[in-house]
Amino acid sequence: MAKTLPDRPLRPATQLVRGGTMRSGYDETSEALFLTSGFVYDSAEQAEATFLGTADHFQYSRFANPTLSMLEQRLCLLEGAEACRLTATGMAAVHAAMLSHLKTGDRVVASRALFGSCHWIVSTLLPRYGIQAEFVDCGDLGQWQRALAKPANLVLLETPSNPMLEMVDLAAVCDLAHAAGAVVVVDNVFATPLLQKPLQFGADVVVYSCTKHMDGQGRVLGGAVLGRKKWVDEVLQPFVRNTGPAMSPFNAWVILKGLETLHLRLPAMCRSAAAIADFLAERSEVARVLYPFRVDHPQQALAKAQMAAGGSLVTFDVKGGKDAAFRFMNALRIIDVSNNLGDSKSLVTHPATTTHMRVGAEERAKLGITDGTIRFSVGLEDVADLIADLSEALDSIAPAAPATRRVPLAVEMVRAPEPLPDTAEPAAKPKRARAKAQPEPAAESGAAMLFELASPLPEVPRRKG
Numbered sequence: 285m286a287k288t289l290p291d292r293p294l295r296p297a298t299q300l301v302r303g304g305t306m307r308s309g310y311d312e313t314s315e316a317l318f319l320t321s322g323f324v325y326d327s328a329e330q331a332e333a334t335f336l337g338t339a340d341h342f343q344y345s346r347f348a349n350p351t352l353s354m355l356e357q358r359l360c361l362l363e364g365a366e367a368c369r370l371t372a373t374g375m376a377a378v379h380a381a382m383l384s385h386l387k388t389g390d391r392v393v394a395s396r397a398l399f400g401s402c403h404w405i406v407s408t409l410l411p412r413y414g415i416q417a418e419f420v421d422c423g424d425l426g427q428w429q430r431a432l433a434k435p436a437n438l439v440l441l442e443t444p445s446n447p448m449l450e451m452v453d454l455a456a457v458c459d460l461a462h463a464a465g466a467v468v469v470v471d472n473v474f475a476t477p478l479l480q481k482p483l484q485f486g487a488d489v490v491v492y493s494c495t496k497h498m499d500g501q502g503r504v505l506g507g508a509v510l511g512r513k514k515w516v517d518e519v520l521q522p523f524v525r526n527t528g529p530a531m532s533p534f535n536a537w538v539i540l541k542g543l544e545t546l547h548l549r550l551p552a553m554c555r556s557a558a559a560i561a562d563f564l565a566e567r568s569e570v571a572r573v574l575y576p577f578r579v580d581h582p583q584q585a586l587a588k589a590q591m592a593a594g595g596s597l598v599t600f601d602v603k604g605g606k607d608a609a610f611r612f613m614n615a616l617r618i619i620d621v622s623n624n625l626g627d628s629k630s631l632v633t634h635p636a637t638t639t640h641m642r643v644g645a646e647e648r649a650k651l652g653i654t655d656g657t658i659r660f661s662v663g664l665e666d667v668a669d670l671i672a673d674l675s676e677a678l679d680s681i682a683p684a685a686p687a688t689r690r691v692p693l694a695v696e697m698v699r700a701p702e703p704l705p706d707t708a709e710p711a712a713k714p715k716r717a718r719a720k721a722q723p724e725p726a727a728e729s730g731a732a733m734l735f736e737l738a739s740p741l742p743e744v745p746r747r748k749g
């Protein structure tokens with residue numbers, strides 16, 4: 285028999301390990317993997333009642349599956365959402381969240397800085413169905429105001445954005461969107477549910493690629509859509525049930541196990557990313573470094589108002605364009621070249637020739653992606669080894685360049701023991717936290733700190749049908 289978890293709000297680490305667990309009749313410790321496409325009924329009458337919705341019984345894994353239900357409930361607890369549906373990939377989640385809601389004649393406003401495939405959905409797919417789309421620059425509230433002065437049906441945004449780590453003011457844009465009649469869909473992949481909770485800033489729907497930090501070990505693909513129960517049941521569920529982007533139960537099981545360690549992995553990755561950003565900023569071969577919590581990030585105050593830490597991604601430009609970027613990437617001996625992110629293995633990506641190749645040169649220029657831009661997904665290796673690898677690869681771009689500040693400073697900073705504040709009581713947060721830009725001490729580095737974003741959590745009913 286599964287124990288009933290206490291009613292009081294649980295801290296994120298406990299939610300990640302315990303949330304959603306349903307035990308079968310065998311009283312297993314680990315969540316069971318229900319690798320089954322269908323379910324059997326005691327009788328034809330029970331089958332009929334299940335299809336009528338009057339009996340509570342699983343039907344078919346395209347609609348629902350017990351392993352997926354456990355993951356859905358765990359993600360609801362973590363996000364503070366009423367309901368969740370899982371999909372086979374993050375892109376299936378973005379597509380389902382948008383297409384389930386939209387119809388011909390509707391209007392979408394989206395941040396320009398979107399992952400390449402999300403950009404394609406807005407710029408290319410939606411117009412084919414007679415849905416107008418307009419892009420605005422992430423950080424320019426005036427542009428959001430102008431675009432949302434006209435009625436709109438849906439706003440799609442990503443914050444921090446892939447790959448330039450630009451921030452959108454969630455509370456301000458949600459207010460504008462709601463006044464225009466739009467629902468706000470936030471792609472929260474870069475922040476993860478531990479670092480940013482868009483629903484608390486007024487967003488209506490949050491989407492994830494579970495492929496990234498949630499699995500966290502580069503094994504499986506997955507996506508999640510979270511929102512209000514009424515919207516999920518009435519708008520999203522008929523779409524996913526009938527179009528079939530279901531997540532495999534095996535992938536759901538892997539992601540359940542991945543989540544159990546997210547609270548340990550993510551702070552370590554954030555601490556290393558902050559130290560690496562500081563290290564890169566000192567190197568003469570690097571033209572600019574973008575890291576949300578660094579004092580030189582143009583939106584540092586907004587990042588700190590919305591996020592608990594700067595995240596595990598660092599974006600930087602090497603001097604010398606594509607040639608230098610390729611030579612640098614090819615010289616790395618620990619860090620791999622890949623287009624994935626959020627993995628325990630550190631990965632570098634050249635967005636201009638991979639993830640953002642198809643958005644075109646003009647759009648890349650608007651986004652600030654140059655031929656020297658490199659996106660670095662910081663993993664779980666020892667940060668000293670990562671910095672040494674980066675340092676040697678940078679040396680190989682400009683062997684004659686005078687040595688700039690060296691590795692050990694940053695390494696020492698990261699190695700200083702840093703207690704995590706998980707033992708603190710979760711602070712009661714207002715339902716709607718408005719982002720307020722706070723002045724920051726000038727000398728502050730991008731070092732990560734984690735906080736608890738705990739609000740009274742809604743009861744999430746277990747879905748069967």
Ligand SMILES: Cc1ncc(COP(=O)(O)O)c(C=O)c1O
Pocket residue numbers: 373374375376378399402442446471473474492493494495496505506507624
């Ligand atoms: C911000 C963002 N959204 C969505 C996706 C799509 O996720 P998936 O690859 O799981 O379909 C990605 C993938 O890199 C991403 O970075």
